[in-house]
Amino acid sequence: MSKFGVFLCRCDGNISNAIDIDRLDKDFKRTTVVDSDQHLCSLQGQQKIKKSIRKHNLDGVVVAACSPNNHGQTFKGCMRDAGLNPYLLEITNIREQCSWVTDDRKSATNKARDLINASLQRLEHAESLSEFRVDVTNATLVVGGGIAGITAALALAENGVKTYLVEKEPSIGGNTVRIGKVFSPHKMVEECAMCSLSPLMNDVYENHKIELLTGAEIANINGTAGHFNVDVKIKPQSVSERCTSCGECATVCPIEVPDWWNANTRTRKAIYKPFPQAVPDRYTIDAEHCVNCGKCAKVCKSDAIELEAKPSLRKIEVGAIVVATGHDEFDPSLRPEYGYGRFKDVVTQLELARIIGVNGPTNGELLRPSDGKTPKRIVMIQCVGSRDEKPHGLPYCSSVCCMVALKHANYITDYFPGTDITVLYTDIRAPGIYENYYRHVQEKGVKFIRGRASDVKRKGGKLYVSAEDTLRGQCLELDADLVVLSTGIKPSQGTVHVGETLGIELGDDLFVKEKHPKLEGASTNTKGIYVCGTAQGPKDITYSVLQADAAALEALSLVGQDYVSVEPLSAFVKDSCNGCGMCVRQCKNNAIKMVDRRATVDPMLCTGGGACVHVCPTAALDLHGCTEAQLEASIRGILAGKREKEIRNIAFLDTKIGYAAADNIGAARLRYPPSIRIISVPSVLRLAPQHIELAFQLGADGVFIGQGFEAESCGENFESVETRLNDLSKEVVQRGIDPARLKIYRVYIPHFVGLHKRLMQFDDKIKETGELEKELAAP
Amino acid sequence: MSKEKESEEEVFSPESPTFEFLYKKDNLIKCLQCGRCTAGCPAAKVFEDYSPREIVRRAQECSAEELAKDPLIWLCGQCYTCNSRCPRNNTPASIILNARNRAFKEGYAPDEIYKKASVLFQSLERNGVTVSPALFEHDLGLLSKLVDHNKLTTLRAELGLPPLNARDIPVPPKALNEIRTILKLTCKGGLFNDH
Numbered sequence: 015m016s017k018f019g020v021f022l023c024r025c026d027g028n029i030s031n032a033i034d035i036d037r038l039d040k041d042f043k044r045t046t047v048v049d050s051d052q053h054l055c056s057l058q059g060q061q062k063i064k065k066s067i068r069k070h071n072l073d074g075v076v077v078a079a080c081s082p083n084n085h086g087q088t089f090k091g092c093m094r095d096a097g098l099n100p101y102l103l104e105i106t107n108i109r110e111q112c113s114w115v116t117d118d119r120k121s122a123t124n125k126a127r128d129l130i131n132a133s134l135q136r137l138e139h140a141e142s143l144s145e146f147r148v149d150v151t152n153a154t155l156v157v158g159g160g161i162a163g164i165t166a167a168l169a170l171a172e173n174g175v176k177t178y179l180v181e182k183e184p185s186i187g188g189n190t191v192r193i194g195k196v197f198s199p200h201k202m203v204e205e206c207a208m209c210s211l212s213p214l215m216n217d218v219y220e221n222h223k224i225e226l227l228t229g230a231e232i233a234n235i236n237g238t239a240g241h242f243n244v245d246v247k248i249k250p251q252s253v254s255e256r257c258t259s260c261g262e263c264a265t266v267c268p269i270e271v272p273d274w275w276n277a278n279t280r281t282r283k284a285i286y287k288p289f290p291q292a293v294p295d296r297y298t299i300d301a302e303h304c305v306n307c308g309k310c311a312k313v314c315k316s317d318a319i320e321l322e323a324k325p326s327l328r329k330i331e332v333g334a335i336v337v338a339t340g341h342d343e344f345d346p347s348l349r350p351e352y353g354y355g356r357f358k359d360v361v362t363q364l365e366l367a368r369i370i371g372v373n374g375p376t377n378g379e380l381l382r383p384s385d386g387k388t389p390k391r392i393v394m395i396q397c398v399g400s401r402d403e404k405p406h407g408l409p410y411c412s413s414v415c416c417m418v419a420l421k422h423a424n425y426i427t428d429y430f431p432g433t434d435i436t437v438l439y440t441d442i443r444a445p446g447i448y449e450n451y452y453r454h455v456q457e458k459g460v461k462f463i464r465g466r467a468s469d470v471k472r473k474g475g476k477l478y479v480s481a482e483d484t485l486r487g488q489c490l491e492l493d494a495d496l497v498v499l500s501t502g503i504k505p506s507q508g509t510v511h512v513g514e515t516l517g518i519e520l521g522d523d524l525f526v527k528e529k530h531p532k533l534e535g536a537s538t539n540t541k542g543i544y545v546c547g548t549a550q551g552p553k554d555i556t557y558s559v560l561q562a563d564a565a566a567l568e569a570l571s572l573v574g575q576d577y578v579s580v581e582p583l584s585a586f587v588k589d590s591c592n593g594c595g596m597c598v599r600q601c602k603n604n605a606i607k608m609v610d611r612r613a614t615v616d617p618m619l620c621t622g623g624g625a626c627v628h629v630c631p632t633a634a635l636d637l638h639g640c641t642e643a644q645l646e647a648s649i650r651g652i653l654a655g656k657r658e659k660e661i662r663n664i665a666f667l668d669t670k671i672g673y674a675a676a677d678n679i680g681a682a683r684l685r686y687p688p689s690i691r692i693i694s695v696p697s698v699l700r701l702a703p704q705h706i707e708l709a710f711q712l713g714a715d716g717v718f719i720g721q722g723f724e725a726e727s728c729g730e731n732f733e734s735v736e737t738r739l740n741d742l743s744k745e746v747v748q749r750g751i752d753p754a755r756l757k758i759y760r761v762y763i764p765h766f767v768g769l770h771k772r773l774m775q776f777d778d779k780i781k782e783t784g785e786l787e788k789e790l791a792a793p
Numbered sequence: 794m795s796k797e798k799e800s801e802e803e804v805f806s807p808e809s810p811t812f813e814f815l816y817k818k819d820n821l822i823k824c825l826q827c828g829r830c831t832a833g834c835p836a837a838k839v840f841e842d843y844s845p846r847e848i849v850r851r852a853q854e855c856s857a858e859e860l861a862k863d864p865l866i867w868l869c870g871q872c873y874t875c876n877s878r879c880p881r882n883n884t885p886a887s888i889i890l891n892a893r894n895r896a897f898k899e900g901y902a903p904d905e906i907y908k909k910a911s912v913l914f915q916s917l918e919r920n921g922v923t924v925s926p927a928l929f930e931h932d933l934g935l936l937s938k939l940v941d942h943n944k945l946t947t948l949r950a951e952l953g954l955p956p957l958n959a960r961d962i963p964v965p966p967k968a969l970n971e972i973r974t975i976l977k978l979t980c981k982g983g984l985f986n987d988h
Binding site: 351397401402403404407440464465466467468469480481482483484487489490 | 825826827828829830831832833834837838844846847874877878879880881882
């Protein structure tokens with residue numbers, strides 16, 4: 015007979031105000047070892063658990079406290095410290111899913127007792143498991159070679175870690191190359207961006223720990239934190255390292271295309287070098303536009319051009335990944351009222367940066383595109399696309415555009431004195447010491463008018479900007495020789511692509527979502543993948559560089575370890591396997607293979623959803639952490655002691671999304687009746703018709719299945735999960751269950767209110783229908 | 794309550810949901826006061842003291858009653874440029890329309906508005922159309938400067954169009970009957986009798 019201990023947490027009133035802990039203490043004392051504490055998660059509380067395990071020589075532990083999502087790891091640590099296998103622990107969620115959601119103290123106490131009893135029953139079937147160790151590959155991958163990616167790669171390499179830097183363009187440098195000048199709030203002058211960036215780019219090239227892959231994109235990834243296998247797709251490398259950058263090839267090339275590096279303010283050839291300081295320092299062929307005429311190859315003295323070059327695939331192994339895929343500029347032609355594209359003298363701040371850049375189309379002279387004359391009056395329009403909730407708009411503040419406008423206004427008044435500049439702003443956002451810059455530019459006579467411009471018109475060959483001076487309540491029509499649009503920052507296509515390929519969570523705005531906005535600002539929601547720069551959100555160079563160093567530090571601390579532990583919650587095969595191969599076809603993660611006519615599970619590839627368990631005709635498959643016996647015990651336990659005329663509804667929720675959403679219901683203190691009892695399953699695909707049937711046989715009046723919207727379900731997409739759930743419900747109905755007693759719902763974490771509403775509706779409906787008459791004989 | 798009474802209230806009560814769809818309260822609160830609406834507003838260019846941005850501020854600060862009493866709400870031309878400009882998806886024109894409906898119902902609208910409305914109503918009842926230029930020829934005010942009838946006739950001739958004004962084509966009797974029935978049902982009790 016196993017000896018279990020029950021530990022009750024009062025949570026400083028959060029639990030004990032709603033649940034009579036003393037009563038539970040007394041009740042359970044009759045049968046098991048019981049203890050309680052104000053804070054089981056505190057060092058003192060943990061000590062109590064550890065002492066008790068040793069003193070009573072316990073075989074298993076139930077901790078009745080907050081959600082396992084909060085302190086699950088803490089209590090597992092207690093088990094280890096006390097010499098018990100951590101998988102002999104059951105956590106009963108009596109806070110988020112009991113004390114916080116139940117109105118009346120008696121009902122809450124009864125529900126808590128039932129839940130603890132269910133945990134004790136499940137604990138009978140618990141198995142000791144040992145965690146896997148994954149050897150950590152001491153190498154990292156940085157995706158994106160802008161200022162953030164360069165900084166992260168250098169930080170990693172300088173700490174001795176082999177680092178792959180993947181960049182889709184032919185040179186590293188990113189947007190920093192294009193902006194020309196950077197603002198310096200201390201000196202009130204603009205510094206040359208290239209002067210800061212170029213030495214870093216050269217360091218990247220020279221650092222033997224960094225392998226630079228340009229013209230390359232991430233094609234595929236698998237593996238987990240500590241060991242990722244990444245496929246990198248590399249465009250044809252038509253110009254080899256023998257290139258001396260003499261430039262003869264470009265002079266003979268007949269193809270001219272807009273030059274992205276110059277924000278399309280000039281053209282380049284199909285064979286080109288992006289900019290003089292490009293790294294790697296060589297020409298490149300733009301395969302999209304090249305017509306394969308071969309003229310370049312003929313004039314090349316170094317025999318560096320290989321027109322027949324093919325794309326290649328490079329397979330790399332790394333322990334950690336840093337995403338630094340940057341941003342794109344908001345397309346101002348989406349706001350046609352500003353005339354961008356219709357009027358040549360309406361340009362973006364980035365185009366202005368190229369115009370006044372010494373290596374730009376006018377060699378640094380301030381000349382407007384239409385007629386090459388020097389503009390005397392410049393009007394800058396702020397918030398183009400930013401703080402804009404219209405279609406395609408960016409609802410957020412792009413955070414750097416105010417400083418970019420100030421930078422250009424300051425530079426132009428310094429180098430082209432007499433230029434009249436007006437900035438039309440919504441709010442000037444110059445936080446911290448940047449305010450000095452704002453003041454400085456004001457002092458120099460740049461005009462600031464508070465009002466967002468409505469439109470740009472051309473009358474008699476002149477441009478006019480309509481705006482309201484909102485502080486005066488006066489409508490203005492400002493004539494301008496040049497109109498500059500301060501366009502917002504949006505996630506780059508590369509950011510969205512990499513987000514999807516790596517399977518990391520993106521936010522609503524499609525920037526990479528950080529794990530915690532304050533405490534873990536350089537981590538993503540996928541362990542082992544970190545983020546920095548504008549891939550994570552709009553920010554300036556200063557913050558991009560800081561975040562890059564933070565991301566590198568996170569990656570370093572991971573690859574510096576010898577191994578990482580992985581929870582052993584995977585499928586396993588029993589002796590009864592007859593080698594039919596049904597499970598192999600079921601597993602979309604390719605985790606099951608046939609070895610010697612027997613199914614074998616690769617625990618590293620298995621995501622532990624359990625969809626395979628019930629496709630096995632000989633019941634030879636099962637799932638660690640949620641075995642048939644454990645799941646059955648949960649169902650049995652949660653329905654045990656059902657009183658006459660009492661209604662009980664089981665809600666099966668997937669651990670990652672559904673269960674977390676249910677926790678959020680508690681955290682928001684929404685109420686639901688104690689008749690709703692939640693059972694966590696790794697994925698709803700773990701459920702088979704017999705589980706539902708068993709629930710009804712044992713007295714459940716209704717069964718609710720909540721599947722998380724993006725929850726990992728054995729590699730199946732949502733549509734196929736839904737199809738399988740429909741099949742499940744059909745089969746259950748065929749077995750004689752009233753379809754009204756089964757509800758399937760799609761859960762979305764942020765919308766926990768929706769889950770709450772559905773649970774309530776379902777419970778109401780079942781109560782209306784009444785208790786299920788037990789037509790089915792109990793087994 | 795009779796069915797007819799119900800429909801009347803639905804259409805003409807300023808609190809009725811019929812007009813609530815015209816603007817969202819959430820958006821109203823989120824106004825940035827950036828002035829894009831006013832900057833793009835043709836009416837604001839003509840009338841110095843009129844500004845849709847100011848109207849939104851007043852809608853935030855004062856009661857619906859007060860806004861309805863504000864004579865400035867009658868200067869909007871309902872072109873909805875303000876809606877196409879607003880970065881927070883507000884529609885000052887709808888706020889104004891709502892205030893106008895209230896003003897009209899409660900008797901705050903200028904006499905001129907009742908007079909014009911009455912002309913429109915009668916025209917609709919008689920001919921099945923609300924506006925024809927002839928109705929306002931004596932009272933075009935600012936518009937008379939903008940609309941040059943001779944020029945219009947010449948332009949139509951140049952484009953090869955007949956001199957006939959489309960509005961001179963009478964509404965077919967069946968449609969006219971339907972319009973009259975609608976008016977009877979929706980304007981029971983007399984829309985203008987009180988004023």
